[in-house]
């Protein structure tokens with residue numbers, strides 16, 4: 001049997017797939033996945049099945065030793081520092097992505113407030129509605145402002161009429177428009193209404209790795225200093241990793257509510273899945289240790305400047321384009337399906353966006369702007385999209 005496993009096969013379809021990915025990753029302008037990374041130093045770890053089941057913070061090692069719990073814990077420590085988590089009261093783990101982090105935050109919230117209601121704006125990522133259904137938690141939609149930020153007056157109205165403890169999801173960068181719900185304003189509303197029994201979860205999937213590195217976060221402060229209870233962030237978005245991953249951070253005293261000891265693995269467990277990817281913590285650890293704060297700040301500033309460049313280029317061609325503060329998500333009028341598919345743009349209704357992550361260079365921006373401008377000069381009927 002081992003000889004079968006080790007025989008070298010030559011599959012031409014794999015070569016084709018590889019070449020296709022090389023091309024596609026250079027034309028990926030619409031989704032928040034940084035395609036620039038090099039983890040070749042870690043390739044050797046692909047020779048092991050690394051499984052992080054259980055709690056990375058447990059004092060005693062679990063029976064299954066091929067894990068990266070130590071590295072995972074260090075990753076969580078780095079995020080805890082970044083998000084100013086209470087020193088002796090934080091806990092977290094490396095998730096499968098932002099969605100699992102959101103699931104975790106709302107799961108903990110529901111355990112603390114079984115009668116609670118999840119409140120979120122209409123610009124919130126679809127994972128939240130899915131999670132509410134999954135956890136059978138009631139929810140309320142609040143309308144958004146045109147820039148995608150929650151409408152604070154509508155939120156105040158809803159809270160004033162609500163008897164159930166609110167579990168508020170604050171968007172730290174909405175998916176489509178990159179708008180940030182101001183946690184401090186939300187806290188002010190809660191204080192004005194004298195609501196004391198509440199939970200705030202921050203969906204910081206993309207911007208959780210942007211805002212801590214910008215100079216003017218001020219009103220967009222979203223971390224534990226602002227009084228939030230949990231934060232979910234994706235690892236593959238700004239940092240860039242070969243597989244989806246993320247981090248969730250909660251107050252340990254809250255996470256303890258769902259802790260249990262599992263004899264089979266010899267470990268306590270308060271995570272969601274059983275087997276957990278042990279490679280992604282290693283990759284995040286490697287990148288966070290090697291990139292350091294200065295490097296990340298530099299990359300983020302370059303990306304933000306490129307977003308301004310994109311807007312300027314669109315405007316020079318008389319095409320309206322805009323972005324929110326501290327956002328690398330550039331919005332413009334939805335172009336034809338041909339352009340959307342070519343550049344893998346994200347769309348919603350009449351809007352499209354591109355995101356100036358490292359693979360979206362000036363050359364890519366120029367190409368998209370020129371194609372959109374060229375198309376906008378054509379009569380509508382001749383554009384590559386049927387009217388919707």
Ligand SMILES: Cc1ncc(COP(=O)(O)O)c(C=O)c1O
Nearest residue numbers: 097098099125173174175205234
């Ligand atoms: C605001 C927001 N939350 C959650 C998610 C889901 O994250 P993931 O794809 O890592 O599960 C996304 C993904 O784009 C997002 O933009």
